[in-house]
Amino acid sequence: MSTDTTTRPSAGPFATESTGARVLRFAIRRGPLILFAAVCVYLALASPFFLTQANILSSLEQTAPIAVVAFGLAIVVIGGGDDVVSGGIDLSLPASAALATVILSDQLTNRGAGLPQAFLLALLAALVVGLVNAVLVTVVGLSAILATLATYVAVVGVTRVVSENRRIDVTDPAILYIRDEELLGLPVAVWIMLLVFAVVAFLVHRTRYGMNLQATGGNLDAARSAGIRTTRIVASTFVLASVAAAVAGVLLVARGSGSSPGIDERLLVDMMLATFIGAAFSPRNVVNVLGAMLGATFVALLSNGLVLTRVNNSWIDGWKGVLILIVVAAAALQHRERK
Amino acid sequence: MIRKHRFAFTGAILAAGLALTACSASSGQTAGLGEGGGDQPLAGKTIGVAVVGTQHFWDREAFNGAVERIEELGGTVLTTDGGRDNTVHAQNHEVFLSQQVDAVITILGDDAVEPKLAELKDAGIPVFGVDRDSPSAVNNSQSDNEAAGEAIGNILGEAIEGTGNVAVFNAFGESLEFCGVRYDSWREALETNFPDVTILQPELAEEFANSPEDARQQTLSLLERYPVGELAAIHVACWDQPAIGVVQALEEAGRTEVKVTAIDAGPDTLEIMMEEGSPFVGNVAQQPRKIATVAADNVAAYLSGEEIERQSYTEVFPVAGPEQAREVYEQLGYDKE
Numbered sequence: 152m153s154t155d156t157t158t159r160p161s162a163g164p165f166a167t168e169s170t171g172a173r174v175l176r177f178a179i180r181r182g183p184l185i186l187f188a189a190v191c192v193y194l195a196l197a198s199p200f201f202l203t204q205a206n207i208l209s210s211l212e213q214t215a216p217i218a219v220v221a222f223g224l225a226i227v228v229i230g231g232g233d234d235v236v237s238g239g240i241d242l243s244l245p246a247s248a249a250l251a252t253v254i255l256s257d258q259l260t261n262r263g264a265g266l267p268q269a270f271l272l273a274l275l276a277a278l279v280v281g282l283v284n285a286v287l288v289t290v291v292g293l294s295a296i297l298a299t300l301a302t303y304v305a306v307v308g309v310t311r312v313v314s315e316n317r318r319i320d321v322t323d324p325a326i327l328y329i330r331d332e333e334l335l336g337l338p339v340a341v342w343i344m345l346l347v348f349a350v351v352a353f354l355v356h357r358t359r360y361g362m363n364l365q366a367t368g369g370n371l372d373a374a375r376s377a378g379i380r381t382t383r384i385v386a387s388t389f390v391l392a393s394v395a396a397a398v399a400g401v402l403l404v405a406r407g408s409g410s411s412p413g414i415d416e417r418l419l420v421d422m423m424l425a426t427f428i429g430a431a432f433s434p435r436n437v438v439n440v441l442g443a444m445l446g447a448t449f450v451a452l453l454s455n456g457l458v459l460t461r462v463n464n465s466w467i468d469g470w471k472g473v474l475i476l477i478v479v480a481a482a483a484l485q486h487r488e489r490k
Numbered sequence: 491m492i493r494k495h496r497f498a499f500t501g502a503i504l505a506a507g508l509a510l511t512a513c514s515a516s517s518g519q520t521a522g523l524g525e526g527g528g529d530q531p532l533a534g535k536t537i538g539v540a541v542v543g544t545q546h547f548w549d550r551e552a553f554n555g556a557v558e559r560i561e562e563l564g565g566t567v568l569t570t571d572g573g574r575d576n577t578v579h580a581q582n583h584e585v586f587l588s589q590q591v592d593a594v595i596t597i598l599g600d601d602a603v604e605p606k607l608a609e610l611k612d613a614g615i616p617v618f619g620v621d622r623d624s625p626s627a628v629n630n631s632q633s634d635n636e637a638a639g640e641a642i643g644n645i646l647g648e649a650i651e652g653t654g655n656v657a658v659f660n661a662f663g664e665s666l667e668f669c670g671v672r673y674d675s676w677r678e679a680l681e682t683n684f685p686d687v688t689i690l691q692p693e694l695a696e697e698f699a700n701s702p703e704d705a706r707q708q709t710l711s712l713l714e715r716y717p718v719g720e721l722a723a724i725h726v727a728c729w730d731q732p733a734i735g736v737v738q739a740l741e742e743a744g745r746t747e748v749k750v751t752a753i754d755a756g757p758d759t760l761e762i763m764m765e766e767g768s769p770f771v772g773n774v775a776q777q778p779r780k781i782a783t784v785a786a787d788n789v790a791a792y793l794s795g796e797e798i799e800r801q802s803y804t805e806v807f808p809v810a811g812p813e814q815a816r817e818v819y820e821q822l823g824y825d826k827e
Contacts, residue, residue: 200588203588205588206585206588206589209581316661316696317664317665317695318602318662318664318665320601320665331605406577406580406581407576408601409601409602411575411576411600411602411698412697412698412699413698413700414577417578455585458569458570459568459585461569463569464541464544464571467571
């Protein structure tokens with residue numbers, strides 16, 4: 152099997168590749184996407200309800216807040232690099248989103264504010280968290296993982312103080328509109344997710360800032376040598392990510408018809424899964440914005456599909472873990488094959 | 491060789507996944523057993539069961555009780571678990587709408603779930619609550635919460651000899667109706683029968699997730715503010731998991747003169763009560779499995795055309811001191827698990 156690589160003619164790699172080898176190479180290159188499709192096909196065959204319009208829309212709606220907060224994390228990872236220890240990461244985003252839900256709910260229900268005013272306050276709070284992260288990482292010199300873990304804990308504490316650990320119901324018409332209505336056949340929450348995706352994707356892929364961002368995350372020293380203000384770029388990622396957290400807060404308030412304590416932990420796990428599974432969908436196995444959306448969709452569809460196929464509740468997380476492991480392992484193998 | 495390893499690795503993971511499927515898909519596959527039999531009124535019916543989480547004894551017992559009873563009655567079960575995130579729990583109800591189940595049993599959860607229950611009702615899907623009294627529900631199955639609150643108020647008052655400051659964890663008195671009933675009747679019992687007891691303000695609010703650790707931290711802070719002699723008891727108004735952390739904090743601080751009371755009396759907190767010199771002196775045992783079984787029976791009766799009362803109550807067992815804790819522990823069969 153392995154000898155074919157040693158007999159390649161110099162005219163170019165794989166020039167004499169057999170059909171089987173080409174199929175195999177395609178399977179490796181597109182492994183995670185193929186597995187994603189295979190899982191969806193399996194779930195569709197196992198439950199006739201899986202591919203119904205109502206179910207897909209419901210899953211997409213569930214995806215929205217996770218995807219938006221994952222977009223924020225994707226920006227931080229793209230700008231800071233994907234090294235697990237020394238690269239870019241922002242663990243505080245779910246806590247900022249949870250804080251935003253409390254501020255939004257409190258403003259809308261207890262203070263008589265409208266959504267714009269409530270959102271501005273929530274955004275302000277999230278921006279403060281983002282700025283603190285930026286200072287801790289780029290000025291103080293803490294590693295992002297430690298700095299944002301610390302702010303995560305602090306923000307959870309602040310949220311507890313502000314909310315008094317109590318639920319706040321919201322019946323604001325704008326929030327109910329986001330929760331209940333559809334535009335052109337898609338839930339409003341999904342449109343918001345797509346809008347944020349478009350803005351972030353444009354920023355990352357179609358602007359000079361985005362080029363500098365990718366250069367900084369790809370090779371910090373080279374970017375610095377090229378005259379890019381890398382410190383400013385890295386700092387900006389935390390601020391931009393906090394904006395995403397505030398928007399996710401709006402979607403979370405709509406999903407829960409208010410704020411309920413304790414939503415940050417689950418969101419943290421889902422955000423990390425979505426972002427890093429998303430990398431598996433990328434040809435270069437790197438974290439990216441589209442991947443984050445695909446990852447969030449994959450996690451939501453998987454959860455939904457396992458329920459529909461009547462997998463026992465106690466097994467669902469184990470099952471999800473195995474399937475996610477398959478996708479990530481396929482991506483790792485693909486990466487190794489390239490090297 | 492690398493490719494062989496690749497296939498072996500991927501194959502092994504896939505095999506593990508398939509094996510997991512075989513193990514895990516067992517629940518809810520019993521539809522049609524004895525279909526049409528008189529003792530299987532749910533044959534051919536799909537019943538959704540949504541639980542806010544399965545980490546805690548009460549939740550798990552209620553969930554398992556509902557699922558097992560529906561299967562005994564011949565129904566097919568579709569289950570969801572919110573992982574103790576109320577917003578996820580609420581969203582999970584969407585799947586029952588998309589699959590147009592015949593009825594839904596919703597276990598616990600805060601008001602985040604209300605819009606979804608209203609949607610289910612509007613779609614003609616009857617909803618049955620387990621400790622979830624919703625205007626959209628046909629019926630709510632629960633403990634006699636008023637009796638539970640009154641009993642624990644009296645146990646606490648007697649344990650502190652009718653005098654002293656009492657701190658209370660009461661995060662859910664406003665958002666969960668049954669918690670409000672427990673708290674109100676507890677407070678009324680104290681105010682009526684033990685007028686020299688003072689309930690400290692502001693009240694404490696426990697976290698829903700990680701409640702023991704959260705309650706431990708809050709109790710340590712509370713003990714700083716109220717030195718020996720200034721705090722007689724700490725009560726957890728709606729459940730018992732925070733009380734685990736409260737007791738830990740009291741033992742850590744050497745302040746076991748402060749008495750602890752709670753409601754639920756799962757096996758873990760009954761065991762703490764049974765320990766020698768435990769500050770945990772009062773509890774009220776519920777029967778979560780029975781409560782959920784009643785809900786499943788109500789679903790069957792309702793779908794058979796019977797009238798169902800708005801509320802179903804299940805008996806509670808007040809527990810005062812280690813001896814009663816041991817008796818109730820055995821009575822509820824926890825010693826055999």
